[in-house]
Amino acid sequence: MSSASDNPVHATSSPTTRWSRANFAEAIQGVQTPLGWTYWDYVMEISVRRAFGRMGVFPRSQLKMPTSVDEKFAAAFFGRPAGNVRTMWLIGEAMPGTSGDAVVEQMFGERRPEGARKKDSAGKRRYPIVAVKLPLCARWAAKTLRPILADQRQWWHQSVIVSPPKDQAAAIALLKRSAEEFIRVGERHASMTLIGQGIAEQIEALAQSAWGSRDRAADLMTGYGSMEETELMGDLWEVAQNQLSLDDFLARHGYHGPDEGNLASTIWREDPKPVQRMIDQYRSASVAHPKAKEAAQIARREATEADLLAALGRGKRSKAKLLLKLGRSLIPMREVGKAGFLHAIDGARCAARVLGDDLVATGFLDARDDVFFLTYAELIAGVSTPQQELVAERKANHAQYQTLDVPQAWTGNPTAEVATPKASDAPVAGVEQITGIGVFGDEEVTGRARVALDPAAVDLEPGDILVCRTTDPSWTPLFLVAEALVIDTGGQMSHGAIVARELGVPCVINTLTGTRDIPDGAHLTVNGTTGVVTIRQTEPA
Incomplete structure (x- = not known):
């Protein structure tokens, strides 16, 4: 196995840095391959740093990629992406109208990380700069996001659907262009995400x-x-x-x-x-x-x-x-930005599979999808030697990581254990109620639980309650059929929460253990205001 120092999907943290996987599983699903994570790591870190620079939160000196994992916004552990809670807390401290405590609560469901002190943050020292730059940033992002999405739709359609690359050089060019397109929209998306969270917090207030009470705040953030x-x-x-x-x-x-x-x-x-x-x-x-x-x-x-x-x-x-x-004006922009970077990701996916075919033809790989076990930097530099030994080592790591259960949050380096799979039809004894964040719904809803780990493998009937780990746009067509939603991870500004409010679907999010503790076919009562989900093994009388 590769050591942590040269393993692209497993970082080494200092013992005091706090990490959380909350919300990351919504955007970056599953155990990451080396190409998947190194692509995300590159485009996301640059996008977010540029966004905070444009908002005035970061000085120019902090716009470059950090060399220490403890200074980054995110890192991967056992192939699972996680966010740096302390970094986001420090950013929240420099934002007028919110705080570090509020930002990490909304983003991760976390409290202030241990050891995070206000005197160590920029705090109010950057307020005058942010006060000037933040409104300009919001106006810039809101004005340009939709035109960029329209442009990216045309680029994606032409580059992926109509005329995909036919050789290694063209595929490398598309891979690099996809990263540029991600950063182009990602800078704006990151701005709108944090600004939208601040506005949502003020609307709740x-x-x-x-x-x-904040119970009716959801009705102010729908429609x-x-x-x-x-x-x-x-x-x-x-x-x-x-x-x-x-x-x-x-x-x-x-x-x-x-x-x-x-x-x-x-x-x-x-x-x-x-x-x-x-x-x-x-x-x-x-x-x-x-x-x-x-x-x-x-x-x-x-x-x-x-x-x-x-x-x-x-x-x-x-x-x-x-x-x-x-x-x-601004809260819906989060989903516009997400659509933009998903076009970019699929451009990279298309390029990678073309590169995989080319590298198989040259004998440098054994199978097309082995390309995902090379890194972004390795691919754009051009592959000119056999990669089978390196790929085999990384695939062995990947297979091992898929068997592990990694905590939702931790300080330092996580301890992973071999996961114990739950049979979807096996009742979990003793669990009668779970609690999450009430997102929407002023009346209790009762229906049959359909526990789903894959949107392509669930058949919903009218009255069914969809129980899932997280959602992305591929899940949202099911929202029209579901009577209610129970989602393991996320917060008030997560994708599932925003779309549930927009469609008026009762929703409880951030239950953490819903897919584990709710048997498929159980009868649930969902309260979208209090966040309480009551579990019954049989249909109530």
């Missing part, structure tokens, strides 16, 4: 001020309209109604698919069977067009905004109107 996932579900609905061809759907949305943030995954343009399965579910369930749900949520938000303004004192209404307007 408005609800607290008006009604003495934004024109979400990327609504377009995806609308097009799928049209395929189910024979109003759009499957080929046209894949030409628009084929970059999505199971575990689409994992470079080595097989997505819809490569295997459309999961799409056909969802089309069949749409037909059998007779689901309504997502625009109908969207319209209902818009009306709900507008009524709640009116109630809020009426409940606030006159002196607070101007600020409230501004915050609500900013929420409508």
Whole structure:
């Protein structure tokens, strides 16, 4: 086995650095291959640093890639990406209108990491700079994100669907271009993510001020309209109604698919069977067009905004109107940015598979997908010698890591144990209730649990409650069929939470153990306000 020092998917941390996998599994799914992680590591670190530089949080000296893993935003351990809690706490401390404690709570569900001291952060010293640069950054990102997405759609369609690369040189060029496209949209996406979290926090505070509770805050952050996932579900609905061809759907949305943030995954343009399965579910369930749900949520938000303004004192209404307007404009931008970088990832995926074919033809690899066990730097430098021995070593690591259970959060270096798989039909004795974060839903919902680890392998019927580890856009077509959602990981600004609010689907997120503790077929009662999920082995009387 490779040692930690030369293993591209297993870092070594100092004993005091706090790490968390929360939210990362939503974007970067599964145990990462060397190519998958080194690509993500490169584009993500640059994107985030440039974003914080543009917001004024980072001085110019911090824009370059750090040499120490403990100074990075993320690292991989046993192939699993994790975020640096202390780094994000320090950033939150330099942001007006929020704090390090609030940022790590929203992003990771964590408290202030041990040893993190306010005097060690930039704190209010950077407030004047951020106060000037942050509004400019928000305006810049909001103005440019949608045009960039439109441009990237054309680039992806031409480079992947119409005219994919035919040789090693063209594939390397596409791989490098995909990284550039990721960074281009990623800088804006990172800006909108943190700014959107700050606005969401302020909207929750408005609800607290008006009604003495944050329970109705979700109704102020729904019905934004024109979400990327609504377009995806609308097009799928049209395929189910024979109003759009499957080929046209894949030409628009084929970059999505199971575990689409994992470079080595097989997505819809490569295997459309999961799409056909969802089309069949749409037909059998007779689901309504997502625009109908969207319209209902818009009306709900507008009524709640009116109630809020009426409940606030006159002196607070101007600020409230501004915050609500900013929420409508900026919070949906997180999903626009995500669609952009997913196009870039699929460009890299296409390039990698072409490179795999080329390297098999030259005898440097034994199988096409062995290319994913080389690193991004190795591939763009050009491969000119046999790689079988190195690939075999890295594949052995990967196989071992897939058998391990890695903690959700830890300090220093994680201790992994061999995972004990749970049979999906075996009841878990003694667990009658789990609790997460209530995302949406003002009434309790009861239905049959469908525990799913793969969106392509679950058949939902009307009234079923979808229980899953995390979600990405490939899951969201199921949201139209599900009665409610119970999700292991995430927070109020996670993908699943945002889309659930937009569609008005009751949702509890960050249960941590839902897919482990809820037997498939059990009857659940989900409270989207309190975050409580009650488990019954048999249908209630």
